Structure formats: C-alpha cells, structure tokens
Amino acid sequence: MNEKIKKACRVITFIMILPVYSAYLLVSFLGDKQRSFPAFSQFLAQFPGLTGIYMRREFYRLTMESCASDSVIGYGSIFAHPNVSLGSGVSIGSYCCFGAVKIEAGTQIASRVSIISGLEQHQRDSSGQLIEGKSEQVIIGKHVWVGEGAIIASNIGDYSNIAAGAVILKVVPSKSSAIGNPAKIVSETLAS
Numbered sequence: 001m002n003e004k005i006k007k008a009c010r011v012i013t014f015i016m017i018l019p020v021y022s023a024y025l026l027v028s029f030l031g032d033k034q035r036s037f038p039a040f041s042q043f044l045a046q047f048p049g050l051t052g053i054y055m056r057r058e059f060y061r062l063t064m065e066s067c068a069s070d071s072v073i074g075y076g077s078i079f080a081h082p083n084v085s086l087g088s089g090v091s092i093g094s095y096c097c098f099g100a101v102k103i104e105a106g107t108q109i110a111s112r113v114s115i116i117s118g119l120e121q122h123q124r125d126s127s128g129q130l131i132e133g134k135s136e137q138v139i140i141g142k143h144v145w146v147g148e149g150a151i152i153a154s155n156i157g158d159y160s161n162i163a164a165g166a167v168i169l170k171v172v173p174s175k176s177s178a179i180g181n182p183a184k185i186v187s188e189t190l191a192s
Contacts, residue, residue: 010069013054020044020055021062034081037063041078048075060086065102074111081117083137093148100135106143110164115140115152119169141174 020040027036040063044056053072060067066085073086074094084098087105096109099117103109118136125131139155146152147164156162157174167181177187 009054010058013051013058017055017058017062020059024059024063037082038078038080041080045076045078060084068105081135083117083135087142100137101140102137103140104142104144104158107140107146108144109140109146110148110150112149113146113152114150119153 020043024036024040027039040059044052044059046052047055052075056073057067057069057071060073060079061069063082064079064084064086065082068086068088068090070088071086072091074092074096076094077092077096077098079098081100083100085102087103087107089106090103090109091107092109093111093113095111096113096115098115099121101115101117115138118134118138121133121135123131123133138152140146140152141156141158141160143158144156144160144162146156146162147166149164150162150166150168152162152168154168154171156168156172157176159175160172161177162168162172162183163177163179165181166178166183168178168183170183172178172183172185173188175188176185178185
C-alpha cells in the first residue's frame with residue numbers, strides 16, 4: 001500500500017477511535033485504569049480485518065507505553081495492562097493474550113501466544129490464601145520468532161526462535177532456539 005494511502009488510513013482511523021479513547025479516559029477517571037484497559041482491549045479485539053488492525057493500533061498508540069505506527073495486532077488479541085511497548089515492525093497473530101511486555105523491533109509472534117507478567121503474579125500467604133504478587137515487564141528482544149501457542153513468562157534475547165507450544169520459564173539468551181515444556185535451549189549459534 002502506498003505511503004500516502006497508509007497515512008490517510010491512519011488519520012481516518014485515529015478520528016474513528018477518538019470516541020472510544022474518550023470513553024476509556026472517562027471510565028479510567030471514574031474507576032480503575034487497570035480494570036478499564038483490558039475491557040477496552042477486549043472490545044477492540046473483536047474488529048476483523050485491516051480495519052481492526054488499524055483501530056487497535058491507533059488506540060494502543062494512545063494508551064500503551066509505546067506502540068509503533070507499523071505494528072500489527074491480530075484479531076482477538078488482547079492486552080491485560082497498558083504497561084506494554086511494541087517496537088517497529090512487530091507483528092502479533094490472532095488470539096494472543098499479553099500482560100506487561102516490551103516487544104522489540106522486528107519480532108514476529110504467531111497466533112494463540114500468551115506472555116504473562118513474570119512468574120510471581122500470584123502468591124500465597126502463610127495460611128494458603130492468595131495474595132497480590134508482583135508483576136514484571138517481560139522483554140522480548142529484536143527479531144525474535146515465537147511459534148504458535150507458546151507461553152512466555154521470562155525474557156527472550158535478540159534473534160531467538162521459540163518453538164510452537166514452548167513454555168518459557170527461564171531467560172532465553174540471544175541467538176538461541178528453545179523448544180519444549182518446560183523449554184530447553186537447543187541451539188545457541190543462530191546467525192544474526
């Protein structure tokens with residue numbers, strides 16, 4: 001698509017998203033921003049096709065820590081927190097679910113991937129009752145490939161590959177491939 005047409009589409013979509021953004025600001029002001037953000041993310045996840053991609057991107061550019069103007073967020077994908085940063089050229093498939101995450105430039109994420117906000121979100125006190133844990137922002141490096149259905153709870157270094165269905169519980173170094181549940185590093189010699 002020609003650059004002028006893309007820019008025109010972004011402007012039109014920005015105008016379309018302003019009422020949704022205004023409603024989000026009002027609900028956040030009257031209530032709890034941490035609870036209102038996922039509701040608006042779920043609402044926008046329902047719009048199909050290119051229109052949906054443009055709508056989600058414009059809303060997230062206004063509400064997240066950062067969201068590049070060329071990022072792609074597929075149908076059905078939702079974010080639980082605004083503590084998210086999406087770099088240039090990031091592509092996210094359909095039906096993904098993300099917590100607090102920083103996804104750096106050029107990373108490609110397949111469908112049905114979950115990235116949770118670390119491993120200490122849910123904890124128990126001495127009597128066994130659930131208590132509020134701590135969230136951390138997971139960092140996915142540059143030019144990472146994440147396969148279908150992976151679950152990620154720890155950082156991934158630049159130029160790494162994560163196999164479909166892998167469960168990442170420990171840091172994956174740069175230029176590595178990880179497979180399995182729990183994931184194991186099977187290669188550390190990938191070309192950049």
